[in-house]
Amino acid sequence: MDSLRAENAYLIKLRESGYGDKSPLEICREMFALADGIIVSAKKDGLVNIGGFIAMNDRALYEQARNELILREGFPTYGGLAGRDLEAIAIGLREVLEEDYLxxxxxxxxxxxxxxxxxxxxxxxxxxxxxxxxxxxxxxxxxxxxxxxxxxxxxxxxxxxxxxxxxxxxxxxxxxxxxxxxxxxxxxxxxxxxxxxxxxxxxxxxxxxxxxxxxxxxxxxxxxxxxxxxxxxxxxxxxxxxxxxxxxxxxxxxxxxxxxxxxxxx
The missing domain is CATH 3.90.1150.10 (Aspartate Aminotransferase, domain 1)
Structure with a gap:
């Protein structure tokens, strides 16, 4: 999955029957529940200048990806990003789901x-x-x-x-x-x-x-x-x-x- 889920969730809310009373956050959670993993470019709907993340529900695959991260980008606590960028992503992922913004x-x-x-x-x-x-x-x-x-x-x-x-x-x-x-x-x-x-x-x-x-x-x-x-x-x-x-x-x-x-x- 890409990082345009917030916008897609809002379009689902507006255009698909049965979703009009659900929030974009609820719709995103429903979509993510169907996936084994996601790759997010936070530069888009994360509302930030740089960064992204990978999430998965396979522990062994996660360990493998984390080891590659250490070799190529940095420790799992920052992954090559500054603390300011990590905080901006955390805030942006919440703000992007606000219906007024969407x-x-x-x-x-x-x-x-x-x-x-x-x-x-x-x-x-x-x-x-x-x-x-x-x-x-x-x-x-x-x-x-x-x-x-x-x-x-x-x-x-x-x-x-x-x-x-x-x-x-x-x-x-x-x-x-x-x-x-x-x-x-x-x-x-x-x-x-x-x-x-x-x-x-x-x-x-x-x-x-x-x-x-x-x-x-x-x-x-x-x-x-x-x-x-x-x-x-x-x-x-x-x-x-x-x-x-x-x-x-x-x-x-x-x-x-x-x-x-x-x-x-x-």
């Missing part, structure tokens, strides 16, 4: 969804709680799978307005068929707009929509991309790409001047 969290995602739909931007529906997913394949139909339409959209959202997003499409998920070697592409080319918790206001979300609108308005000018470097595994983390055709509105060189120096970038 209601606001879901409200932000709902607002961003409604604004994008008003602008005729195709997204995955219904939305969840932590992110909105733009259908880049529909937005950029002129870019084929092998030219990474999701990555092209993510790059141009950043160039247009500094909006950081992540591609969930062919760059991340395309893979060779083990028998034929032919590339298998995912059905969807998506761009995820994840909302950091307790960071953005409604004005920030309006700005995001504005940038998406401006990008969509010049969609025909957005090129596909090709790989110039890719590792064998997990290429979407460290791959390098270049546009397949020149983009007139992206400068190839510019100068940055400060009161005491001048920096030229090519």
């Amino acid at each position: 209601h606001y969290r879901l409200g932000q995602t709902t607002y961003l969804t409604e604004r994008l739909l008003e602008s005729k931007i195709s997204i995955i529906e219904p939305p969840g709680a932590h992110a909105v997913y733009i259908d880049a394949g529909s937005l950029l139909p002129h870019i084929p799978h092998e030219q990474f339409p999701g990555q092209a959209l993510a790059i141009n959202l950043y160039l247009e307005g500094g909006i950081r997003s992540v591609e969930l499409g062919s760059l991340m998920f395309a893979h060779p068929d083990p028998d034929t070697g032919q590339t298998i592409y995912p059905q969807l080319e998506l761009v995820r707009l994840a909302l950091p918790r307790r960071v953005y206001t409604q004005s920030h979300l309006d700005y995001v929509v504005e940038i998406v609108e401006e990008t969509a308005a010049r969609r025909e000018q957005i090129p596909g991309y090709r790989l110039t470097y890719a590792p064998q595994l997990l290429r979407h983390f460290t791959a390098r790409l270049e546009p397949i055709q020149p983009v007139s509105n992206i400068p190839l060189s510019f100068e940055l001047q400060t009161p005491n120096s001048k920096l030229q970038i090519n």
